[in-house]
Amino acid sequence: MTQNTPLSPRPPQLLHHPLRSEDVTQRVLSAAQLRARGVSAAQTSAQCLPGGPWQHLLPGVYLLHPGPPTGQERLHGALLYAGRPPVSARRAPADPADAGYGEAIVTGTAALALYGFATAGDLGALHRIDVLVPRTRRLRSTRFVEVLRTASMPSAVRVGAVRVGEVPVAPVERALADAVAGMSDAADVRRLLTEAVRGKHCEPASLVRELSEAKLLGRPAVVGAVDALLAEGRAVAEGRLYAMVREHGLPEPLWNVELRLPGGPRLGGIDAYWPDHAVAVELDTRAPRCGAPGRGDRTQEDPQWSAYAAKREHLERLGVTVVHLTPRKLRDSMDQQATVVRTALMAAADREPAAYVMVLPR
Incomplete structure (x- = not known):
């Protein structure tokens, strides 16, 4: 079988x-x-x-x-x-x-x-x-x-x-925050964060915010690197602002000045100002510092934003139009930001004359 x-x-x-x-x-x-x-x-x-x-x-x-x-x-x-x-x-x-x-x-x-x-x-x-x-x-x-x-x-x-x-x-x-968490050498941290900004991988404010949320800003290896990072980021943002004015044919403003009432208090620093139009541009390069909330807790008021808002409200009460720009907006949509500034300059003729303010170098 x-x-x-x-x-x-x-x-x-x-x-x-x-x-x-x-x-x-x-x-x-x-x-x-x-x-x-x-x-x-x-x-x-x-x-x-x-x-x-x-x-x-x-x-x-x-x-x-x-x-x-x-x-x-x-x-x-x-x-x-x-x-x-x-x-x-x-x-x-x-x-x-x-x-x-x-x-x-x-x-x-x-x-x-x-x-x-x-x-x-x-x-x-x-x-x-x-x-x-x-x-x-x-x-x-x-x-x-x-x-x-x-x-x-x-x-x-x-x-x-x-x-x-x-x-x-x-x-x-x-x-970057997770990499920095495992680093103890300040020079290494500085090189890494500097490359992040110079290489246009991210904006300084968003990076510092992430470092803050990870509770890393108080570390000795991070403190000096963050100061250098913010200075680097502001320089990059200012360069983009200069490029926007030149490349889009905007009138040349007074750069990096301080406004003040005659015989009165200072009104604060401005990155670009057109006195004939009473239009100011301010770059928002703020970032949280030590003591900011950790990840998941965003309810704490940002004191830097409060200062920005108070200055803007004061200037606008005096008839000065303040255009608020962020480094990210300048990087991602420069054409659109140039249009916003141009519109503010063109609208100046239809507004009531602004109060006289003194313009001083900053």
Whole structure:
């Protein structure tokens, strides 16, 4: 009698063909992704024996070649470890760029390297990769992965990484704050923050606000760097304001002056003033200092904003039109800001004459 012997399942192709994929997401896989491709836990363990073709990169994450991992492979592995990979690789995620990273977001120096910061160094040379996860996650730091739990997960920015595709990365300001939190050398902090502003990665005010929310402004290594950062940011903003006047054909104003009532009190400094039109432009480069609320608490009144508002109200009661510009507006919509200033200058003829004010150099 012929016995019908069941056929053994065909071994997964993954086990019997040399890996030549240029896609990092195919060279580093989680245990769940391997199971979805037909590779059992026993087969995975056998492949990772000494001298085998695979290796155990991180808990639950495997590198499918015997050589040392590249920076991109370590990055992908860190996200797989900290994220929540899909149980089945046969079911594509809703977002093709997700790659099974779940709620994990790269931050700190690794994120800055992806943004192209020279001071962050090469991704492959980093000793650790910081990954943000929600505070409710029960996950430990391990090997080269530093897990940072947070109650306020930022919205991820998708940044392209070579042969990985788009990687979820914290916004520049948050990545900088997380990187600075692990730094103790004031010179290193200064170089990093200076590059952020000069490289136009972010505005100083938003960066200092993030540092304040992370409660880092009181650290000795940060204090001097922040003062230099704000001075650098103001210089950049003033340069944009000069460019706006020149490039859009606005009348030349009096630059960087102080207004004062004759025989009376000072009215405050102004970045640009057109005395014939009684129009002033003021740059808002304020930023919170030590003692500002932490992340999640934005109810505290900003004393700098109160001073701005009081000065503006006083000037407008005297008939001076104050145009309030931020460095971000000048950077992102200079044409629109030039139109706002031009409109204010044209409207001067239809207004009541302003009170006489003295204009002094500042």
